Amino acid sequence: MTMTVTQAVITVALAVAATMLTRFLPFLVFREGRETPKFVTYLGEVLPAAVFALLVVYCFRNVTWTRGSRGIPEMIALAVTVALHWKKHNMMLSMAGGTVCYMLLVQLVFG
Amino acid sequence: MSDETFAINCSTAVPEGADRGWFYLWVTWLDQLYWVAGTALGALTGMAIRVPVKGIEYIMTAMFVCIFLDRIRREKQTYTALIGLGSSILSLAIFGPDRFLIPAMVLILALLAVFQKPVSQVLERRSRYASLSESDLPERSADGTYDRAADRAVEQEIALHDGKGVQKQ
Numbered sequence: 128m129t130m131t132v133t134q135a136v137i138t139v140a141l142a143v144a145a146t147m148l149t150r151f152l153p154f155l156v157f158r159e160g161r162e163t164p165k166f167v168t169y170l171g172e173v174l175p176a177a178v179f180a181l182l183v184v185y186c187f188r189n190v191t192w193t194r195g196s197r198g199i200p201e202m203i204a205l206a207v208t209v210a211l212h213w214k215k216h217n218m219m220l221s222m223a224g225g226t227v228c229y230m231l232l233v234q235l236v237f238g
Numbered sequence: 239m240s241d242e243t244f245a246i247n248c249s250t251a252v253p254e255g256a257d258r259g260w261f262y263l264w265v266t267w268l269d270q271l272y273w274v275a276g277t278a279l280g281a282l283t284g285m286a287i288r289v290p291v292k293g294i295e296y297i298m299t300a301m302f303v304c305i306f307l308d309r310i311r312r313e314k315q316t317y318t319a320l321i322g323l324g325s326s327i328l329s330l331a332i333f334g335p336d337r338f339l340i341p342a343m344v345l346i347l348a349l350l351a352v353f354q355k356p357v358s359q360v361l362e363r364r365s366r367y368a369s370l371s372e373s374d375l376p377e378r379s380a381d382g383t384y385d386r387a388a389d390r391a392v393e394q395e396i397a398l399h400d401g402k403g404v405q406k407q
Contacts, residue, residue, distance in 0.1 A: 170350065173318040173357055175248050177346045179306040180322025181339075182241070186299035188335035201299075208300045209307065218304045225300035230293035 196237040204229035243269045245305050314364045317357055321349045 130138065157163050163171075190198040208225030215221070243266045252261045310319050329342035350357065 166351075166354070169354060169358060170347075172361060173350050174346075176306070176309045176313060176316075176319040177322030177325070177350065179245075179302055179309055180319050181326045181342055181346065182302045183299070183306055184323065184326035184330060184342075185339065186302055188330060188338065200293075201296075204296055204300070205303065208303050212304050212307050218301075218308075221304050222297055222300040225303070226294065226297040229296035230291070233293040234290055 196233075200229055200232035200237050203232060240269060240273065242273075245301075249305055249308055313361075315360050317353075317360060318350070321353070322346055325349060 157167065187198070187201060190201050192198050204225045207228045208221050211224045212218070212221035246265050246269070247262050250265075252258050306319070310316055325345040326338070326342045329338040329345055332338070333341050
């Protein structure tokens with residue numbers, strides 16, 4: 128599908144407007160100095176853990192559990208990442224360890 | 239503002255003496271710089287890389303897993319994490335990988351709203367644990383949580399602590 132220049136300009140402009148609106152809105156609605164509503168403060172405390180849980184699930188959304196490698200390399204690499212992070216508390220190490228483990232698994236074992 | 243910027247800003251403690259606003263601004267603009275520069279570098283030199291990189295995308299998964307674990311460890315509670323995990327997995331099972339995000343977010347928001355009272359109470363209690371010194375705390379069980387008996391012991395400890403605080407004034 129090719130767009131005309133006008134269509135492309137409108138598309139990009141809409142994307143820019145939507146992005147800016149969602150970024151600026153919180154700062155406009157919740158100005159510093161004015162008290163933030165209790166429910167919003169509560170969400171600020173409880174959302175991060177829930178959202179990162181969502182992001183983790185999102186990363187695994189395309190894993191096929193019933194066919195192919197059945198998510199085994201993903202789960203092994205996940206276990207390695209979690210174990211490393213729980214024991215060593217070093218984010219770089221956990222990320223590198225988990226990723227290298229996954230790369231080895233999908234390239235050499237499950238390839 | 240990107241996922242990564244949000245992740246860093248909400249997981250890093252602002253260094254003492256630094257201005258919160260400037261700190262966040264610098265994190266945000268450096269992130270943007272790395273993103274654009276990294277993408278440009280990749281686009282220009284990517285063709286030259288011959289190392290087998292299949293599976294490298296797992297680094298993003300690993301990063302989110304690490305931040306998620308840090309969050310749980312810092313908050314000393316898993317209720318909100320479990321709400322997030324449960325809602326997301328349920329939504330993924332029902333709506334499939336291409337359209338589960340928004341239902342998952344709605345479900346998370348609804349559950350957090352419904353359980354606002356008990357969850358707030360837990361959060362408040364945990365932040366009071368944090369204000370006690372380590373030696374005041376009972377032994378933790380192996381998974382890092384407090385068992386019920388220990389929980390009650392800490393309740394008493396807090397009551398004692400509060401009593402002392404009042405007496406001092």
